[in-house]
Amino acid sequence: MAQAPRSPRRRRPTQVDIARRAGVSQATVSLVISGGAASDQIPEPTRRAVLAAADDLGYSANVAARSLKGGRNRLLGLYTFEPVFPTDQRDFYYPFLLGVEEETAAQGYDLLLFSSVTSGVDRSIYAGGANRLKIADGCVLLGRHVRRAELAALIREDFPFVFIGRREVDDGEVSYVAADYVTATSALVAELVALGHRRILHLRAPDDSEPTRDRETGYRHGIAEARLPADHVLIETLDDPADLSADRIRTLVERHGATALLVEPTEDTRLVEALEEAAHAGGLRFPDDLSLALLGDAPSWTPGLRDWTRYSLPRARMASEAVGQLIELLADPASAPRQLSVPCAFVPGDSIGPAPAAPARGARP
Known part of the structure; x- marks a missing residue:
């Protein structure tokens, strides 16, 4: 046929x-x-x-x-400097993604998620010298390990972008929406001081990112506000949170005579898993033996996770505010960079308590 x-x-x-x-x-x-x-x-x-x-x-x-050709297509971009779908960090990034998507839709824009032509630490906005984000009217950026030179290049190009989190570059100002780590950390110090703690050890991340610096600034402000002596500023660098065993914690506590710990969490599960192991296998009791608070959120999906005392980042709101700021920049390209800090929420949890009546073993007189 x-x-x-x-x-x-x-x-x-x-x-x-x-x-x-x-x-x-x-x-x-x-x-x-x-x-x-x-x-x-x-x-x-x-x-x-x-x-x-x-x-x-x-x-x-x-x-x-x-x-x-320079026209507008009502398309906003979302670019991340790290993978956003790894299973060990899914809980950390999800509220950011949700907040960006919901606010973009509410503003009548479409959303384009930029992955990368490379992987891991080699991710780059620029491919062959060209800004790949220009297909969008503007872009929301996200990630802890950023390429500062690329942020500076975007500023030189006058490409509209807003970063979720405080970021700085040497030759320009970045528009951002950040969590107010300084106030939240200072408030946690005040909470511990009110419970009688005087020697509070801060365990910080090894990098020098803005969130890490802001947490340390908040810790120092809290100690100063409590009128504690200068030698009560106790800071140690925690290179790998997975190494925070019960023995390591006891060593740190005895070295400083500390009765409480403030620990910077990781986006993945390493820290909370180490703390759970220290409590279960190592016999450490929080807060009976030692008060401990997290300077941020732990992954809420971790099986068996206890209710750690902490403050919670307003991640969905940060993302929504970032989209709003980006649209304002698009409406007024000649305006100054926009920078906003959003308050964190205190979560009482169950891992801090009154300071012991006697100083911890190894405490200085």
């Missing part, structure tokens, strides 16, 4: 077709479709005629081409 002849493939409509249908020039069609500032020069009846012709013909604009 002979096959029926195929119908010719329908050609995609072009701006030339729209111009013929609307009775205008192709230049006019291009201005209307691009949506850029120059399109404001087109009379409203002409604009409506062009859009109606485009709709009748089933025209679909090339989003990438529109972006390259």
Whole structure:
């Protein structure tokens, strides 16, 4: 049986077709479709005629081409400097992703998630010297281990972006929405002091990122606000939270005469798993033997996780505020960078208690 002849493939409509249908020039069609500032020069009846012709013909604009020509496509980007889907960090990143997605939709924009042409620490915004984010009108950035040079390059390009978290570069200002680690950490110190603790040991991360520095600043402010002596500022670097065994904790406590610990958590499960092991296998009782509070959230999905005393980051709100700031920057590109700190929420938990009546073994007189 002979096959029926195929119908010719329908050609995609072009701006030339729209111009013929609307009775205008192709230049006019291009201005209307691009949506850029120059399109404001087109009379409203002409604009409506062009859009109606485009709709009748089933025209679909090339989003990438529109972006390259400087038009707006109501598309926001989300770029992360680390993978956002690893199972050991899924709980940390999820509220950020949810907040960005919900606020983007509420503002009437589409969202584009940028992965990377490379992996791990080699992730880069730029490929072959070109800014890959330019397909979007602007972008929300996220991640602990950032490429400072790339942030500076985005600033030089005047590309609109907002970082979730406080970030600094040497030759420009970054728009950001950050958790107020300074106030939250200082408040935790005050909470411990009110329970009678005077020697509070702060275990910080080894890097010098802004969140780590802000936590240390908050700790120092708390000690100063409590009018404790300068030698009560007790800080140790915790290179690998997985090494925080019961013996290591006892050694640190005896070295400083500490009755309480403030620990910077990790985005993954290493710290809380080490603490659970120290309590179960190592026999440490929190808060009977030692009070302990986390300077941030632990992964809430970790099986058997106890209710640690801590403060909680407003991650969904931070993400939502970042999208709002980005849209404000798009509306007013000449405006100054926007920077916002959002309060954290204290979670009482069950891992701190009154200081012991006698000083811990090894405490200084």
